[in-house]
Amino acid sequence: MRIDVVTIFPDYFAPLTLSLIGKAQDKSLLDVAVHDLRDYTHDVHRTVDDSPYGGGAGMVMKAEPWAEALDEIIAQSNAKPTLVIPTPAGELFTQSRAESLAQTPNLIFACGRYEGIDARVVEHYRGRKDVAEVLEISLGDYVLNGGEVAVLAMIESLARLIPGVVGNPQSLVEESHGLDGLLEYPVYTKPPLWRALAVPEVLVSGNHARIATWRAEQSRLITEQRRPDLL
Numbered sequence: 001m002r003i004d005v006v007t008i009f010p011d012y013f014a015p016l017t018l019s020l021i022g023k024a025q026d027k028s029l030l031d032v033a034v035h036d037l038r039d040y041t042h043d044v045h046r047t048v049d050d051s052p053y054g055g056g057a058g059m060v061m062k063a064e065p066w067a068e069a070l071d072e073i074i075a076q077s078n079a080k081p082t083l084v085i086p087t088p089a090g091e092l093f094t095q096s097r098a099e100s101l102a103q104t105p106n107l108i109f110a111c112g113r114y115e116g117i118d119a120r121v122v123e124h125y126r127g128r129k130d131v132a133e134v135l136e137i138s139l140g141d142y143v144l145n146g147g148e149v150a151v152l153a154m155i156e157s158l159a160r161l162i163p164g165v166v167g168n169p170q171s172l173v174e175e176s177h178g179l180d181g182l183l184e185y186p187v188y189t190k191p192p193l194w195r196a197l198a199v200p201e202v203l204v205s206g207n208h209a210r211i212a213t214w215r216a217e218q219s220r221l222i223t224e225q226r227r228p229d230l231l
């Protein structure tokens with residue numbers, strides 16, 4: 001999978017060289033290229049923003065550098081890319097969205113800052129269905145200063161679903177938002193007694209059927225308590 005990220009803060013993406021995502025890049029399962037939006041400006045100040053039409057607080061990112069960057073990246077793509085624009089005004093990012101993005105050979109993330117990107121950029125690429133699929137995606141109902149942190153989260157969650165990135169594929173099934181759509185059951189390791197707290201007896205019973213039943217019950221209880229909307 002090829003991922004292109006456009007941002008005015010390329011340094012935000014340094015963590016992608018670490019851990020499983022870094023190893024995935026070493027193994028060529030994943031190829032992440034980060035582009036500085038300011039490289040697509042032509043004035044001495046490398047201007048990427050301007051004041052909003054209609055007035056109001058903050059600045060808006062200019063359409064021209066975005067289009068130059070995106071046109072170049074799209075032209076270099078082998079397959080038709082999916083263009084993801086992180087915005088708190090987008091559709092909610094979910095595990096099922098991560099699963100579908102993990103199957104996309106070419107992803108482009110356009111990280112907006114300030115009050116967002118001139119709306120004509122999305123309008124333009126939405127109208128060019130021959131060259132890209134456009135998605136506006138939000139991580140949740142809160143506001144970040146820009147798309148960078150959201151894109152790091154999206155890349156981590158989709159990259160771990162690419163075959164070979166996570167060592168044991170079974171660990172992708174038995175986790176929160178896994179196959180059953182429930183939250184994960186609690187987990188324990190040695191020692192069996194720690195600060196007067198014992199590991200639940202069933203887990204040391206060796207009875208795999210009882211263990212599976214207990215875990216399914218725990219998942220349901222925890223989901224009921226914390227996220228009844230998932231049931």
Ligand code: 6GU
Pocket residue numbers: 085086087088137138139140141142143144145146147150
């Ligand atoms: Cl994707 N971007 C920004 N700027 N804020 C957010 C978000 C995205 N998701 C939640 N808050």
